[in-house]
Amino acid sequence: MTMTAVLALAVGVFLVRLAGPLMRSRINVSERTETLMKRGAIVVLAALVITGALFADGGFAGWALPAGVLVGGLLAWRRAPILVVVIAAAATTALLRLAGIA
Amino acid sequence: MPPRFLPERDRDIWRDALAMSIGICIVGVSFGALATSAGLPWWIPVAMSFLTFAATSQFAMLAVVTAGGGVLAGLAAGVLVHLRHTPYGLAVGNLYWDKWWTRILGTFMLIDQSTAFALAAGDDRRRAKAAYWITSSIMFVAWNVGTVVGVLAGGFIPDPDVFGLDAAFPALLLALVMPALKDRDTLLAALVGAAIAAATAPFLPTGVPVLLALAGLLATWPRRKPKEDAA
Numbered sequence: 001m002t003m004t005a006v007l008a009l010a011v012g013v014f015l016v017r018l019a020g021p022l023m024r025s026r027i028n029v030s031e032r033t034e035t036l037m038k039r040g041a042i043v044v045l046a047a048l049v050i051t052g053a054l055f056a057d058g059g060f061a062g063w064a065l066p067a068g069v070l071v072g073g074l075l076a077w078r079r080a081p082i083l084v085v086v087i088a089a090a091a092t093t094a095l096l097r098l099a100g101i102a
Numbered sequence: 103m104p105p106r107f108l109p110e111r112d113r114d115i116w117r118d119a120l121a122m123s124i125g126i127c128i129v130g131v132s133f134g135a136l137a138t139s140a141g142l143p144w145w146i147p148v149a150m151s152f153l154t155f156a157a158t159s160q161f162a163m164l165a166v167v168t169a170g171g172g173v174l175a176g177l178a179a180g181v182l183v184h185l186r187h188t189p190y191g192l193a194v195g196n197l198y199w200d201k202w203w204t205r206i207l208g209t210f211m212l213i214d215q216s217t218a219f220a221l222a223a224g225d226d227r228r229r230a231k232a233a234y235w236i237t238s239s240i241m242f243v244a245w246n247v248g249t250v251v252g253v254l255a256g257g258f259i260p261d262p263d264v265f266g267l268d269a270a271f272p273a274l275l276l277a278l279v280m281p282a283l284k285d286r287d288t289l290l291a292a293l294v295g296a297a298i299a300a301a302t303a304p305f306l307p308t309g310v311p312v313l314l315a316l317a318g319l320l321a322t323w324p325r326r327k328p329k330e331d332a333a
Contacts (some may be wrong), residue, residue: 049272
């Protein structure tokens with residue numbers, strides 16, 4: 001990999017990030033569109049939660065990972081602080097792995 | 103008791119973002135270490151993290167290139183996994199679309215966490231702005247410090263999975279999107295989208311399933327609010 005490749009990735013990634021606000025500034029954003037765009041981002045983030053919890057390297061990630069995310073999710077649902085949610089999720093997964101559960 | 107050195111305003115955001123940064127930093131260490139152990143000179147991963155600031159894209163490109171897939175295929179993989187940031191930009195782009203330099207900096211700083219933290223602030227625009235800038239700046243520092251440490255660590259590659267950090271990231275995002283899921287239509291769209299992503303993830307390249315999830319929006323599209331129906 002060369003510096004040219006690094007710069008190419010940086011430019012490519014920047015353009016992807018730029019596309020959203022550029023499209024936004026071209027249209028008159030109604031309240032309904034605003035709701036829909038925010039909902040779209042939530043949908044993508046939620047999908048990222050699911051794929052991140054279930055898959056790793058193109059296959060099922062094993063039980064420790066989704067179990068940890070589930071514990072975090074339950075705590076979040078019970079309105080635990082974000083810090084507690086994240087630490088509990090990581091600790092659950094790490095301990096399950098330590099116990100030999102993949 | 104919250105730490106005293108943090109600003110009074112938005113202290114919870116500072117605290118959460120600082121805590122998150124530890125995880126990002128460790129992932130950065132593993133990126134720097136992986137890249138140098140793959141035979142790349144130190145300045146390549148360092149420049150990559152500084153100029154790109156996109157963990158998944160950087161890992162994707164590195165994986166393809168070190169597997170012998172070539173730079174062009176690596177670039178394609180890196181940009182593909184990044185496409186989810188276009189809907190992010192649509193949703194939160196107005197938070198930094200002020201002066202020319204905040205536009206450039208804000209665009210550069212658009213990541214999963216800054217989007218999620220900003221959206222979690224709801225309709226409070228000031229707090230959403232603060233969340234966006236605080237989280238993305240802290241993550242930027244952590245990611246780059248991590249990368250440099252990883253490069254210097256020379257060959258010692260920490261495995262973030264041992265600490266369960268791969269669970270920390272989805273759990274964080276889940277906690278941040280949860281308030282928005284109280285809205286029925288959003289919940290429905292998210293559930294349908296997540297099902298689509300989970301069903302297609304084993305067969306499609308990384309980055310595509312989360313985009314297909316956007317089809318979940320169609321589940322709510324034609325439905326109108328009762329008020330509009332009455333009109």
